[in-house]
Amino acid sequence: MFDLSNVALFVKIVETGSIAAAARQLGIPGNTAGRRLAQLEEALGLSLVQRTTRKLQVTPAGNHYYEQCAQQIAKLNEATRTLADSMREPSGRLRVAAPIGLSEILDMAAVADFLRKYPGLEFELCLGEESFNLIEKGIDIALCAGAQPSSTLKARSLGEFACVMVASRAYLARAGQVEAPEDLVRHDCLVDLSLPGKFLWRLTDGAQHAEVKVAGRFAANSPSVLLKMACNDFGIALLPKNVVRPDLARGTLVHVMPRFQAVSEHFYALYPSHRQRSRAVQAFMDFMIEWARTYQLNMEHELT
Numbered sequence: 317m318f319d320l321s322n323v324a325l326f327v328k329i330v331e332t333g334s335i336a337a338a339a340r341q342l343g344i345p346g347n348t349a350g351r352r353l354a355q356l357e358e359a360l361g362l363s364l365v366q367r368t369t370r371k372l373q374v375t376p377a378g379n380h381y382y383e384q385c386a387q388q389i390a391k392l393n394e395a396t397r398t399l400a401d402s403m404r405e406p407s408g409r410l411r412v413a414a415p416i417g418l419s420e421i422l423d424m425a426a427v428a429d430f431l432r433k434y435p436g437l438e439f440e441l442c443l444g445e446e447s448f449n450l451i452e453k454g455i456d457i458a459l460c461a462g463a464q465p466s467s468t469l470k471a472r473s474l475g476e477f478a479c480v481m482v483a484s485r486a487y488l489a490r491a492g493q494v495e496a497p498e499d500l501v502r503h504d505c506l507v508d509l510s511l512p513g514k515f516l517w518r519l520t521d522g523a524q525h526a527e528v529k530v531a532g533r534f535a536a537n538s539p540s541v542l543l544k545m546a547c548n549d550f551g552i553a554l555l556p557k558n559v560v561r562p563d564l565a566r567g568t569l570v571h572v573m574p575r576f577q578a579v580s581e582h583f584y585a586l587y588p589s590h591r592q593r594s595r596a597v598q599a600f601m602d603f604m605i606e607w608a609r610t611y612q613l614n615m616e617h618e619l620t
Contacts, residue, residue: 319352319355319356321352322352322353322355322356322359323356323385323389324389325338325342325349325352325353325356326353326356326364326378326381326382326385327382327385327386327389328341328342329349329353329365329372330374330378330382330386331386333371333372334371334372335349335350335353335372336349353365360381362375362377362378362381363375363377363378364377364378364381365378404595405434405436405595406434406436406437406594406595406596406598406599406600407434407436407437407595407596408436408437408438408594408596409437409438409439409440410437410438410439410440410456410457410596410597410600411440411442411454411455411456411457412439412440412441412442412455412456412457412458412459412600413442413443413450413453413455413457413458413459414441414442414443414458414459414460415443415444415459415460415461415510415537416443416444416510416537416538417461417508417509417510417511417537417538417539418459418460418461418510418583419441419443419459420538420539420540420556420559421477421539421556421558421559422607423558423607426603426607427439427441430599430600430603434596434599437596437599442455450469450586450587450588451588456587456594456596456597457585457586457587457597457600457601458585458586458587459474459583459584459585459586459604460583460584460586461477461510461511461512461581461582461583461584462511462512462581462582462583468589469586469587469588469589470586470587470588470589471584471585471586472584472585472587472601473582473583473584474583474584474585474601474604474605474608475582475583475604475605475608475609476580476581476582476583476608477556477557477580477581477583477608478556478557478577478578478579478580478581479508479511479554479555479556479557479577479578479581480554480555480557480560480571480574480577480578481494481519481552481553481554481571481572481573481576481577481578482546482552482553482555482560482563482564482569482570482571482572483546483551483552483553483569483570483572484546484547484548484549484568484569484570485570486549487504487546487549487550487551487552488570488572490549491503491504494552494572494573495573496573497517497519497526497528497573497576498526498528500517500528500530500552501528501529501530501531503530503532503551503552504531504532504533504534504550504551504552505517505530505531505532505551505552505553505554506532506534506535506536506542506545506546506550506551506552506553506554507530507532507534507535507536507542508535508536508537508539508542508553508554508555509535509536509537510537510538510539511554511581512581514535515529515530515531516528516529516530517529517530517554517578518578518579519573519576519577519578519579520576520577520578520579521575521576521577525579526576532551533550533551534550534551539555539556539559540559542555543555543559543560543563546563546569547563547568547569552572554578583608585600585601585604
């Protein structure tokens with residue numbers, strides 16, 4: 317059985333072109349490197365290099381051995397780096413981009429708990445970043461809802477969220493009740509420009525699906541702004557469940573067609589396909605998956 321460190325030394329000798337250069341990079345004496353190479357050749361029963369006074373020549377057997385070993389050494393080094401990274405706590409700066417609408421769904425108290433768990437982590441939340449050129453903008457993760465936008469990015473599904481229709485009692489008393497999805501076309505609808513469908517509301521009651529093209533006098537890319545307009549009797553809003561929960565509890569707003577809700581939208585974490593996920597990126601995605609699972613369970617319990 318031969319020493320794997322001698323194999324790694326041989327790979328370094330081929331890559332640097334000399335025993336002396338390999339020894340310098342590995343921090344060992346040149347004569348030690350030469351002795352270890354000789355030990356490897358003796359163990360294999362092969363001559364891997366031909367030594368001359370001017371340069372080192374790799375033999376055909378040595379070239380073949382190098383091609384096989386270099387790949388395995390690279391895999392071992394990557395495995396070592398990955399393991400070491402997994403054992404360290406996330407640290408450094410994490411830049412997360414999200415559309416304004418999606419960011420308002422997030423529970424910032426939960427994000428604060430995430431940061432308390434990892435005190436070495438700095439967090440930047442960049443709102444309104446609709447572009448997915450992550451490298452140019454220095455973004456580690458971009459959150460998005462709906463369809464995956466690009467095959468050049470890796471995407472990890474974090475969960476899904478559902479929206480419900482709400483309005484004030486005063487608005488419904490003035491404009492009339494909504495009995496069926498098609499009734500929405502005669503109402504002022506408050507449109508969330510951050511949602512994938514925007515003016516096309518896709519609704520379901522579990523048994524049937526309906527698509528309604530809505531219209532209204534007010535639209536915004538902020539759920540909180542639309543919520544305020546709904547509370548001011550300005551129309552029907554289709555908003556995430558956790559956004560409307562307090563006003564439903566207070567009675568400021570009521571459900572519109574409570575048996576219907578929007579078809580659930582998936583949301584994703586996007587990151588560059590060529591980049592190894594850092595410990596910070598992995599930790600944040602794990603946090604988001606757990607938050608989404610808890611969020612969905614809480615919303616189902618409170619609003620169904």
